[in-house]
Amino acid sequence: xxxxxxxxxLSALDHEKQSNIIRKxxxxxxxxxxxxxxxxxxxxxxxxxxxxxxxxxxxGSSIIIYILIFGLEDGRKRISQKTSDLFSSTGALIYAGxxxxxxxxxxxxxxxxxxxxGGSDVANHYGxxxxxxxxxxxxxxxxxxxxxxxxxxx
Amino acid sequence: xxxxxxxxxxxxxxxxxxxIGFYAVISKSNLIxxxxxxxxxxxxxxxxxxxxxKVDGGTVxxxxxxxxxxxxxxxxxxxxxxxxxxxxxxxxxFALVVNIYREFGTIEENAIxxxxxxxx
Amino acid sequence: MADLVLLFFLIVCAVAAVVQKELLNSVIIxxxxxxxxxxxxxxxxxxxxxxxEAAVGAGISTVLFIAVLTRVKRRxxxxxxxxxxxxxxxxxxVGLTLIxxxxxxxxxxxxxxxxxxxxxxxxxxxxxxxxGTDNYVAGILASYxxxxxxxxxxxxxxxxxxxxxxxxxNKKRL
Amino acid sequence: MTEHFPVLVIIIPxxxxxxxxVAGRLNKIYSxxxxxxxxxxxxxxxxxxxxxVMYNGTISYxxxxxxxxxxxxxxxxxxxxxxxxxxxxxxxAVTIFARHSVTNEIDDNKIPAFYGVYLLFIVGLMGxxxxxxxxxxYVFLEISSLTGYALVAMGKRRKAPLAGFRxxxxxxxxxxxxxxxxxxxxxxxxxxxMADLGARLPGLFNSKLVITAFAFFAIGFSIKIALFPLxxxxxxxxxxxxxxxxxxxxxxxxKVGAYSFIRIIFTVFGVKVFLNQWxxxxxxxxxxxxxxxLVGSILAIAQTNIKKMLAYSSVSQIGxxxxxxxxxxxxxxxxxxLHIFNHAxxxxxxxxxxxxxxxxxxxxxxxxxxxxxxxxxxAMAAFTIGxxxxxxxxxxxxxxxxxxxxxxxxxxxxxxxxxxIVISSILMLVYFWRVIDNIYFKAGEPNDVAKxxxxxxxxxxxxxxxxxxxxxxxxxxxxxxxxxxKAALLLLG
Numbered sequence: 001x002x003x004x005x006x007x008x009x010l011s012a013l014d015h016e017k018q019s020n021i022i023r024k025x026x027x028x029x030x031x032x033x034x035x036x037x038x039x040x041x042x043x044x045x046x047x048x049x050x051x052x053x054x055x056x057x058x059x060g061s062s063i064i065i066y067i068l069i070f071g072l073e074d075g076r077k078r079i080s081q082k083t084s085d086l087f088s089s090t091g092a093l094i095y096a097g098x099x100x101x102x103x104x105x106x107x108x109x110x111x112x113x114x115x116x117x118g119g120s121d122v123a124n125h126y127g128x129x130x131x132x133x134x135x136x137x138x139x140x141x142x143x144x145x146x147x148x149x150x151x152x153x154x
Numbered sequence: 155x156x157x158x159x160x161x162x163x164x165x166x167x168x169x170x171x172x173x174i175g176f177y178a179v180i181s182k183s184n185l186i187x188x189x190x191x192x193x194x195x196x197x198x199x200x201x202x203x204x205x206x207x208k209v210d211g212g213t214v215x216x217x218x219x220x221x222x223x224x225x226x227x228x229x230x231x232x233x234x235x236x237x238x239x240x241x242x243x244x245x246x247x248f249a250l251v252v253n254i255y256r257e258f259g260t261i262e263e264n265a266i267x268x269x270x271x272x273x274x
Numbered sequence: 275m276a277d278l279v280l281l282f283f284l285i286v287c288a289v290a291a292v293v294q295k296e297l298l299n300s301v302i303i304x305x306x307x308x309x310x311x312x313x314x315x316x317x318x319x320x321x322x323x324x325x326x327e328a329a330v331g332a333g334i335s336t337v338l339f340i341a342v343l344t345r346v347k348r349r350x351x352x353x354x355x356x357x358x359x360x361x362x363x364x365x366x367x368v369g370l371t372l373i374x375x376x377x378x379x380x381x382x383x384x385x386x387x388x389x390x391x392x393x394x395x396x397x398x399x400x401x402x403x404x405x406g407t408d409n410y411v412a413g414i415l416a417s418y419x420x421x422x423x424x425x426x427x428x429x430x431x432x433x434x435x436x437x438x439x440x441x442x443x444n445k446k447r448l
Numbered sequence: 449m450t451e452h453f454p455v456l457v458i459i460i461p462x463x464x465x466x467x468x469x470v471a472g473r474l475n476k477i478y479s480x481x482x483x484x485x486x487x488x489x490x491x492x493x494x495x496x497x498x499x500x501v502m503y504n505g506t507i508s509y510x511x512x513x514x515x516x517x518x519x520x521x522x523x524x525x526x527x528x529x530x531x532x533x534x535x536x537x538x539x540x541a542v543t544i545f546a547r548h549s550v551t552n553e554i555d556d557n558k559i560p561a562f563y564g565v566y567l568l569f570i571v572g573l574m575g576x577x578x579x580x581x582x583x584x585x586y587v588f589l590e591i592s593s594l595t596g597y598a599l600v601a602m603g604k605r606r607k608a609p610l611a612g613f614r615x616x617x618x619x620x621x622x623x624x625x626x627x628x629x630x631x632x633x634x635x636x637x638x639x640x641x642m643a644d645l646g647a648r649l650p651g652l653f654n655s656k657l658v659i660t661a662f663a664f665f666a667i668g669f670s671i672k673i674a675l676f677p678l679x680x681x682x683x684x685x686x687x688x689x690x691x692x693x694x695x696x697x698x699x700x701x702x703k704v705g706a707y708s709f710i711r712i713i714f715t716v717f718g719v720k721v722f723l724n725q726w727x728x729x730x731x732x733x734x735x736x737x738x739x740x741x742l743v744g745s746i747l748a749i750a751q752t753n754i755k756k757m758l759a760y761s762s763v764s765q766i767g768x769x770x771x772x773x774x775x776x777x778x779x780x781x782x783x784x785x786l787h788i789f790n791h792a793x794x795x796x797x798x799x800x801x802x803x804x805x806x807x808x809x810x811x812x813x814x815x816x817x818x819x820x821x822x823x824x825x826x827a828m829a830a831f832t833i834g835x836x837x838x839x840x841x842x843x844x845x846x847x848x849x850x851x852x853x854x855x856x857x858x859x860x861x862x863x864x865x866x867x868x869i870v871i872s873s874i875l876m877l878v879y880f881w882r883v884i885d886n887i888y889f890k891a892g893e894p895n896d897v898a899k900x901x902x903x904x905x906x907x908x909x910x911x912x913x914x915x916x917x918x919x920x921x922x923x924x925x926x927x928x929x930x931x932x933x934k935a936a937l938l939l940l941g
Contacts (some may be wrong), residue, residue: 270606
């Protein structure tokens with residue numbers, strides 16, 4: 001009985017493997033483009049529509065797609081629980097850090113204009129970019145955490 | 155009268171959607187249905203905010219020269235934040251539902267209340 | 275006209291998502307609802323919000339819904355179909371209050387509305403030079419109201435941490 | 449540096465909250481130490497801020513250097529600095545208490561995340577207190593609510609996740625109503641800054657938009673502060689939460705909600721409209737508050753679970769606060785503000801002492817308290833002081849606020865509110881007497897009593913300190929009285 005089941009399983013696995021090859025190859029190629037697009041959205045959010053949050057969600061989704069196709073264990077090899085936890089904190093820390101840095105340079109909290117980067121608009125531009133990157137990191141990491149904890153079995 | 159109704163049609167629609175979502179939240183016994191209702195309820199409020207921002211003849215709020223008329227960007231900013239809050243609430247609600255299911259083996263509120271009637 | 279059709283479909287989807295007994299169907303309909311909402315927002319000129327809604331409402335939120343549905347019962351139990359009077363009264367009362375408030379709203383899209391004449395003009399006039407960004411939404415989001423956005427980032431971090439707190443078990447560490 | 453204190457008081461704990469769960473991976477004691485450090489920092493800073501406010505007047509801090517109403521403003525005046533001090537002090541006390549209590553009630557591997565969420569809850573509350581912008585208020589309200597739902601669900605009893613979920617559903621509805629109120633106010637005025645709203649709203653009070661906005665704020669905040677009949681989430685949430693969480697939420701959560709509601713009423717809408725145009729609103733809320741005071745106490749009498757009894761007693765205490773607020777005169781409002789302070793202290797002492805008893809025993813039934821008065825003398829003494837204070841015995845804080853509430857009622861010529869206060873106090877005497885009778889005058893099974901383990905000093909000491917403060921500020925009442933007097937005059941303009 002047990003043998004029969006394993007046989008069935010094996011043939012099923014074989015079939016799985018073949019269709020998996022297509023899916024896996026497609027996904028590995030696709031993910032690079034998705035991530036590129038995500039980074040584009042994060043960085044150029046100030047020129048066109050988009051920004052840290054939207055880009056972060058897309059970046060997180062790229063990993064989620066990887067996990068969907070390759071399974072949780074393989075996915076966690078790419079980005080471990082520890083890493084995603086760490087990044088989730090780091091992004092928000094970057095944001096708060098930029099704010100505190102502004103105090104350090106003599107401005108108010110989050111006053112990017114205080115950065116000694118030339119004019120106030122240039123400083124603002126870089127300040128906004130920095131916090132958008134921070135948002136993107138936190139959001140992407142949190143999306144991965146949410147998904148992994150939701151599908152995780154007890 | 156007809157003109158009055160048409161002049162604000164977005165607002166009427168948002169009220170209808172909000173009522174549908176709110177009804178699901180308070181009347182459904184299934185916890186997932188409650189979360190679905192909550193999402194609909196919240197997005198309807200977002201629709202209200204975005205409708206406020208609309209300006210006739212205005213363009214998308216991305217710089218296109220000083221003469222252009224822009225749509226009011228402030229409600230968009232508020233709703234971006236509110237959407238994030240919305241999805242966060244949904245995620246925490248999911249975690250709670252999974253915990254409840256682990257404990258009781260069902261996600262029907264009525265059935266759970268029946269089970270714990272005799273707990274203190 | 276196209277807008278009215280979209281809004282009509284929005285209502286249809288909302289009703290369908292609520293009455294469906296099969297939860298998976300409900301969730302799929304909800305994601306369609308989100309997509310239509312995103313299109314409505316594009317029509318209203320809120321492109322940033324539309325991208326977010328498409329990525330979150332139709333994307334992540336649906337994925338999470340389905341992830342949860344793999345762990346719980348996927349069918350709403352058939353209870354006696356009865357119209358619940360009390361919730362209906364509450365909902366109608368809230369709806370009527372909202373409609374009452376709406377009577378005094380400025381017309382939809384009116385440029386003379388106070389929302390377009392107070393506070394916002396400064397963002398539109400000086401936003402580009404003061405924040406160094408072309409996207410007004412990004413400028414307000416990250417600079418003028420940057421503190422709200424720090425709060426928003428904290429909220430999303432909080433959600434992740436709360437889910438970890440509630441769900442992560444100690445048995446396996448990957 | 450001092451000019452940045454208004455923001456640092458919140459940002460430093462926020463940064464530490466981000467670090468706590470990561471640091472806890474190294475050693476779980478680090479996460480607790482970070483939580484203690486953060487709350488201590490906030491407490492000391494908020495004391496300095498209160499000092500600054502008393503000597504230099506109201507502080508306004510512009511986020512990002514953008515002037516309001518374009519940017520977000522932080523405002524510290526007598527009221528917000530005072531409430532901030534209360535919340536941060538109780539946060540310190542509960543954090544010290546939490547160390548052993550939490551180890552006992554929460555799984556080991558969850559402790560780092562727990563302290564992260566715990567700190568974020570406090571950060572959310574502090575953000576709500578200091579902000580001068582209604583949308584920012586909503587954001588921080590959601591931070592404190594989200595963490596609150598998760599914290600409640602961490603209780604050991606199997607009802608805890610359900611209590612958390614029901615709290616989440618009703619809390620989110622409340623928060624969304626508040627968001628609707630913000631939207632309607634925005635449509636009417638085009639601004640989100642509280643002071644700017646306060647300047648622009650007069651003259652718009654006939655607008656249906658503004659009336660609807662107030663209605664939604666009122667419903668939303670009534671849910672958040674658990675005002676009868678929208679209190680249904682509160683008893684279960686407080687009962688099934690872990691001890692430290694119950695103590696923190698009961699003493700600070702609803703108080704900060706009440707504070708925000710007071711801000712909306714007096715700073716945004718202004719007292720004049722309630723005295724001249726919407727005169728029925730205060731009457732309506734006075735009736736609701738009186739009913740809450742009585743019904744909460746009656747329901748408390750019916751409970752056998754001590755935490756549930758304290759939770760229903762909170763429902764009646766919220767009635768006291770709202771009674772003071774809607775008397776709409778300086779003395780009554782002062783009574784309401786005093787009661788925020790006093791009730792925070794008393795409820796914290798009561799929940800902490802209950803937490804001391806529940807440590808390793810899980811005792812929650814009133815009948816199981818028999819004979820504990822001599823087994824756990826300190827915790828039970830703290831409970832007794834808290835109970836006497838709730839009833840309103842002179843020389844305790846409870847007496848002071850009830851006295852001012854009664855004076856405020858007379859000032860409005862509403863003598864009929866005094867019997868309500870007295871009857872509610874007598875009902876409190878009834879349900880607290882049942883507990884005290886069990887503690888001191890009934891002998892328990894000697895074997896059972898002997899088996900009860902000792903409570904660690906780190907739990908007893910904060911309990912005693914908070915209870916002692918109920919007496920200190922009951923006798924030295926002039927300190928909170930003088931601050932709330934100025935705060936009340938400030939609110940009433």
